[in-house]
Amino acid sequence: MKKSPAPYVSTTNACKLCKPMGACLAFRGIEGTVPFLHGSQGCATYMRRYIISHYREPMDIASSSLGEKHAVYGGEANLKQGLQNVMAKYGAGLIGIATTCLTETIGDDVPMIVRAFRKEMGEAVRSEAIPSLVNVATPSYSGTHMEGFQAAVRAVADQLADLRERTEAVNLMPGFVSPADLRYLKEILQDFGLKGIILPDLSETLDGPAAQDYEKIPPGGTPIQQIRNMGGSRATVELGRTLSKSATAGKLVEERFGVPLHGVGMPIGLRETDGFFQILEEIRGVPTPEKHRAERGRLIDAYVDGHKYVSEKRAVVYGEEDLVVGLTAFLVEIGIQPVLCASGGRSGHFREAIEEVTRDILPLTPLVREGVDFYELAEEAETLSPELLVGHSKGYHLAKRWNIPLVRVGFPIHDRFGGQRILHLGYRGAQHLLDRIVNALIEKKQADSPVGYGYI
Amino acid sequence: MNTDHSVIFQERKDQIHRKGEEPFEISCNKESLAGAVSQRACVFCGSRVVLYPIADALHLVHGPIGCAAYTWDIRGALSSGPELHRLSFSTDLQEKDVIFGGEEKLTRALVELIDRHSPNAAFVYSTCIVGIIGDDLESVCKRVSGEKGIPVIPVQSEGFKGNKREGYHAACNAMFRLIGTGDTTGISPLSVNILGDFNLAGEIWIIQEYYRRMGIETVANVTGDGRVDDLRRAHGAALNVVQCSGATMDLAKMMQEAFGIPFQRVSYFGVEDMAESLYAVARFFGDRDPGIMARTQALVKEELSILYPQLQKYRKALSGKKAAIYVGGAFKAFSLVKAFRLLGMQVVLVGSQTGTEEDYQELHEITDDGTIIVDDSNPLELSSFLKEKDVDVFVGGVKERPIAYKLGVGFCDHNHERKEPLEGFIGMLNFAKEIHASVVSPVWRFVPRKTAGRRG
Numbered sequence: 067m068k069k070s071p072a073p074y075v076s077t078t079n080a081c082k083l084c085k086p087m088g089a090c091l092a093f094r095g096i097e098g099t100v101p102f103l104h105g106s107q108g109c110a111t112y113m114r115r116y117i118i119s120h121y122r123e124p125m126d127i128a129s130s131s132l133g134e135k136h137a138v139y140g141g142e143a144n145l146k147q148g149l150q151n152v153m154a155k156y157g158a159g160l161i162g163i164a165t166t167c168l169t170e171t172i173g174d175d176v177p178m179i180v181r182a183f184r185k186e187m188g189e190a191v192r193s194e195a196i197p198s199l200v201n202v203a204t205p206s207y208s209g210t211h212m213e214g215f216q217a218a219v220r221a222v223a224d225q226l227a228d229l230r231e232r233t234e235a236v237n238l239m240p241g242f243v244s245p246a247d248l249r250y251l252k253e254i255l256q257d258f259g260l261k262g263i264i265l266p267d268l269s270e271t272l273d274g275p276a277a278q279d280y281e282k283i284p285p286g287g288t289p290i291q292q293i294r295n296m297g298g299s300r301a302t303v304e305l306g307r308t309l310s311k312s313a314t315a316g317k318l319v320e321e322r323f324g325v326p327l328h329g330v331g332m333p334i335g336l337r338e339t340d341g342f343f344q345i346l347e348e349i350r351g352v353p354t355p356e357k358h359r360a361e362r363g364r365l366i367d368a369y370v371d372g373h374k375y376v377s378e379k380r381a382v383v384y385g386e387e388d389l390v391v392g393l394t395a396f397l398v399e400i401g402i403q404p405v406l407c408a409s410g411g412r413s414g415h416f417r418e419a420i421e422e423v424t425r426d427i428l429p430l431t432p433l434v435r436e437g438v439d440f441y442e443l444a445e446e447a448e449t450l451s452p453e454l455l456v457g458h459s460k461g462y463h464l465a466k467r468w469n470i471p472l473v474r475v476g477f478p479i480h481d482r483f484g485g486q487r488i489l490h491l492g493y494r495g496a497q498h499l500l501d502r503i504v505n506a507l508i509e510k511k512q513a514d515s516p517v518g519y520g521y522i
Numbered sequence: 523m524n525t526d527h528s529v530i531f532q533e534r535k536d537q538i539h540r541k542g543e544e545p546f547e548i549s550c551n552k553e554s555l556a557g558a559v560s561q562r563a564c565v566f567c568g569s570r571v572v573l574y575p576i577a578d579a580l581h582l583v584h585g586p587i588g589c590a591a592y593t594w595d596i597r598g599a600l601s602s603g604p605e606l607h608r609l610s611f612s613t614d615l616q617e618k619d620v621i622f623g624g625e626e627k628l629t630r631a632l633v634e635l636i637d638r639h640s641p642n643a644a645f646v647y648s649t650c651i652v653g654i655i656g657d658d659l660e661s662v663c664k665r666v667s668g669e670k671g672i673p674v675i676p677v678q679s680e681g682f683k684g685n686k687r688e689g690y691h692a693a694c695n696a697m698f699r700l701i702g703t704g705d706t707t708g709i710s711p712l713s714v715n716i717l718g719d720f721n722l723a724g725e726i727w728i729i730q731e732y733y734r735r736m737g738i739e740t741v742a743n744v745t746g747d748g749r750v751d752d753l754r755r756a757h758g759a760a761l762n763v764v765q766c767s768g769a770t771m772d773l774a775k776m777m778q779e780a781f782g783i784p785f786q787r788v789s790y791f792g793v794e795d796m797a798e799s800l801y802a803v804a805r806f807f808g809d810r811d812p813g814i815m816a817r818t819q820a821l822v823k824e825e826l827s828i829l830y831p832q833l834q835k836y837r838k839a840l841s842g843k844k845a846a847i848y849v850g851g852a853f854k855a856f857s858l859v860k861a862f863r864l865l866g867m868q869v870v871l872v873g874s875q876t877g878t879e880e881d882y883q884e885l886h887e888i889t890d891d892g893t894i895i896v897d898d899s900n901p902l903e904l905s906s907f908l909k910e911k912d913v914d915v916f917v918g919g920v921k922e923r924p925i926a927y928k929l930g931v932g933f934c935d936h937n938h939e940r941k942e943p944l945e946g947f948i949g950m951l952n953f954a955k956e957i958h959a960s961v962v963s964p965v966w967r968f969v970p971r972k973t974a975g976r977r978g
C-alpha cells in the first residue's frame with residue numbers, strides 16, 4: 067500500500083466544517099431549543115447561511131455578539147444579556163450554548179457563567195419557568211463539526227438526562243443524518259412497536275411544512291421531557307462505527323443509569339442495516355416486521371438487476387467519517403471499488419472502521435485518508451482514475467474537472483435541490499442510493515456516447 | 523394587521539422608524555444586540571467580500587477552519603482569467619498553534635502556497651483568535667514578501683473588531699498598499715477605476731462596455747475581476763467611480779489624498795441611477811472630450827429603447843404590488859426603491875445591516891409615508907414587518923429567503939450569491955423578470971397564509 071505523502075502545512079478547500087456548527091445543528095434537533103453561540107457575531111451568521119443553503123429552512127442562531135472590549139475583558143456580561151434576550155423573545159424551552167474559538171481562547175468559563183446566570187434568574191423570576199441551559203465547549207482548533215455535533219449530544223445527555231421512571235423506550239442516537247433518514251428511523255421503530263427517544267431529531271425542525279407564521283422556534287425535535295428520562299429507557303442504540311470508539315452520550319447514559327448500549331455502524335447498505343435490525347429484534351424480542359423484510363428482499367433483487375452497471379467501477383468516497391464508512395460498506399456490496407475513502411475528520415478510528423466493513427468482501431482494504439482537504443484528496447485521487455464520486459456538493463469541482471458523475475449525499479448540498487430529503491439509511495435508503503448511482507453511471511454513458519442510445 | 527410589538531427589543535426601538543409617524547430619527551452603526559440574531563457578519567467577512575474578486579492573488583485566512591470554510595467559493599464574483607480567488611486557503615489553526623502562536627505555521631503555509639500557485643500577491647486575513655493570540659502578521663508578511671518577491675499584505679480583519687464596515691476599511695488599507703507601485707505610462711486621459719462593483723454574474727463587464735462605448739478606458743476593476751497589476755497602476759486613472767459607498771469609499775478617499783484622483787459616486791442598479799451615473803462620468807470628462815455627453819446620451823437612448831418595451835409587460839403585472847428590501851449596505855437600497863417605483867411597485871419596508879445616518883436620511887427622503895425603515899434587523903422583526911405590510915416580494919440574501927418563504931412571500935436574491943446580472947439596463951430587465959417570476963407564481967395560492975381564511 068502507498069505511503070502517506072508528507073502532510074501539507076496549509077489547508078485548501080477543507081473537507082470539514084467547524085465544531086460549533088455541529089453543535090448548533092444538534093441543538094436544533096431538540097424541542098423548543100435556540101442554539102446560542104458565545105463568540106463574535108460573524109461565526110453565527112456564517113453558519114446560519116451555510117445551513118440555510120442546504121435545508122432551505124430558517125435557522126436562527128443567537129450570538130453573544132462580542133466586540134473588542136469583551137475580547138479583552140471577557141464576555142460574561144454579553145452572554146448573560148444574550149441569554150436574557152433570547153428568553154424574552156423566543157420563549158425557548160432550552161438554550162444550547164456552544165463556545166467558539168474566540169471565547170475558548172480568551173478563557174471564558176461558560177459553565178461558571180451559566181451557573182451564576184441561573185442563580186440570578188432564579189432569584190429574579192422565581193415564579194416563571196426559565197429554560198434549561200445546556201453548554202458545550204466547542205473550540206474549532208480541535209476537531210470538526212462532527213465532534214461538535216457529538217459533543218453537544220453528549221452535553222445534552224450529561225446535563226439533562228435523568229432516571230425518573232423505568233420505561234420501555236429506546237434511546238436512539240442517530241448521528242448527523244438527514245430529515246428523511248430520521249423520519250424513516252421513526253417509522254422503523256414504530257413498526258417494531260418501540261417507543262423511541264431520538265436525540266437529536268431534525269426531521270421536522272429542519273424540514274418543516276409551510277406555515278401560517280414565521281415560527282420563532284420550529285416545531286418538532288426531541289421532547290425535553292423525554293430526554294429527562296433517558297436514564298429510564300430499556301436500551302440505547304448509537305449509530306456510527308468511529309463514534310462508538312469515543313466518549314459518547316450513549317456511554318454516559320449507560321455508565322450513569324445502567325442503560326445497555328448497542329453501538330452499530332450507520333445502517334447504510336444491506337449488511338450494516340441487517341446489523342441494525344438485528345439489534346432492534348434483540349431489544350424488542352420480535353422478528354423484523356414483514357414490511358421491512360420485503361423491502362430487504364426488493365433491495366437484493368435490485369442489487370442483482372443493477373450489478374452490471376456498477377460492477378468494478380472505481381469510486382472516491384468522502385465526507386464525515388461514519389457516513390463514509392457506511393457508504394463504503396454499501397458500495398463494496400454492489401461491486402463498486404472504493405479506490406479512496408477520505409474524510410476531513412481525524413477520529414483515529416476511520417481506517418479500522420473501513421477495514422471492518424470491507425474485509426469480508428475485499429481482499430485489500432481500500433486506500434483510507436483521514437484529515438484531508440480537497441487538495442490532498444484530488445492529488446491522491448488523480449492517480450487512481452476514479453469513475454465516480456460519492457460525497458457532498460463541495461466535491462463538485464473535482465467531478466467537473468474529471469468529467470465524472472458526483473452522487474450527492476450527506477451535508478452540505480448547496481448545488482442541488484432537496485438535500486434534506488435524501489435518504490441514506492436502511493434498506494430503503496440503500497435502494498435510493500443504488501438507483502441514483504446506477505442512473506448516474508447510465509446517464510454518463512448515454513451522454514458520452516455519440517450513438518444516442520435510447521435504451522440502455 | 524399590526525406589528526407584533528413583543529418581537530421588538532426595547533434596546534432596538536430607536537433603530538426602527540416608521541415614516542410619517544414622527545420626525546425622522548434613527549439610531550444606527552451600533553454593536554449588534556447580544557441574543558438578537560442579527561443578520562450581520564463580521565469584520566473578516568467585510569474584508570473578504572471586498573478583496574475576494576482579486577483573482578490572481580492568494581487569499582489566505584489565518585485562523586481556525588470555519589472562517590475559511592464558510593467563505594469558500596460562495597460569491598458569484600467572476601474572473602475572465604485566473605481563478606485563484608475561488609479556492610479557500612486556511613492555516614487551520616490547531617490547539618498547539620493557539621497555545622504557542624501561529625506565526626511559524628503561517629510562514630510555512632504562505633511559502634508553500636506561494637510556491638504552489640505563483641500568485642501575483644498574497645493577502646493574509648486575520649480572524650478573531652489571531653487577534654487574541656497576538657501573531658505579528660505584519661512581520662511574517664514582510665519576511666515572506668522579501669523571500670518570495672511578491673507583495674504579501676496583512677489584512678487586519680479580526681472579526682470582533684466591529685462589523686462589516688471595519689472590514690471594508692481593512693480591505694481598503696490592504697489594497698492601498700498596492701496602489702502606486704506600478705507603471706502608469708500609456709493610460710488614456712479619459713480613464714477610470716471601477717470601485718465597488720464585484721462582477722457578480724459578470725456585471726462589471728456590462729458596465730465596462732458602457733464606459734468603452736463612451737470612450738473611457740478602465741484602468742483597474744478594483745473589486746470585480748480584479749488583478750494585482752491593475753491595482754498597482756490604478757493611480758494613473760483620471761477618475762474613481764465608486765459604487766457601494768460603504769465598501770470602497772475609503773479607498774477612493776485615500777487615493778484622492780495621496781494621488782489627487784477625484785471620485786464620483788455611482789450606482790448601476792435601476793434605470794434612473796444607471797443613466798445618471800453614466801451622465802455624471804460624462805460630465806466629468808466633458809472638457810477633455812466635448813463629444814462624450816452626446817455619445818453617452820445616445821448610449822442611454824439606445825439601451826432604453828430596447829429596455830422599455832420589454833419592461834411594459836412586467837410593469838403591468840406588478841403594478842401596485844408591495845415590496846420589502848433588506849440588504850447589507852444601504853446604497854443598494856436607494857436604487858432598489860427607485861427600481862421598484864419604475865415597476866409601479868410600492869416599497870413598504872427597507873432596511874440594511876450597516877447603513878449610516880446619512881444613508882437612512884436619504885432612504886427617508888425617497889420612500890413613501892408608512893414605510894418602515896430599519897437598521898440591523900433580525901428574523902423575528904423582519905417576519906413581523908412582512909406580515910404587517912402584507913408584502914408580495916422580499917429582496918434580500920440567503921438568510922432572508924426562508925423568512926419570506928415560510929410566510930408565503932415571494933423573494934429575489936440580491937446578494938453576492940446571485941447568478942443573474944442585475945446591474946446595467948439589461949440588469950433592470952433581469953430584475954423585473956425575477957421579481958415577476960416570483961410574484962406571479964401560482965404556488966402562493968396554496969400557502970397557509972393565503973388559504974387560512976378559506977379552508978375551515
Ligand code: SF4
Pocket residue numbers: 084085086105108109112166167168206585586587588589590649650
Ligand atoms: S472562529 Fe471558530 S467558531 Fe468561528 S467560524 Fe471560525 S472556526 Fe468557526
Ligand code: SF4
Pocket residue numbers: 106107108109110112167168564565566567585588589648649650651679680681682
Ligand atoms: S471567528 Fe471572527 S473572523 Fe471568523 S467568522 Fe467568526 S467573527 Fe468572523
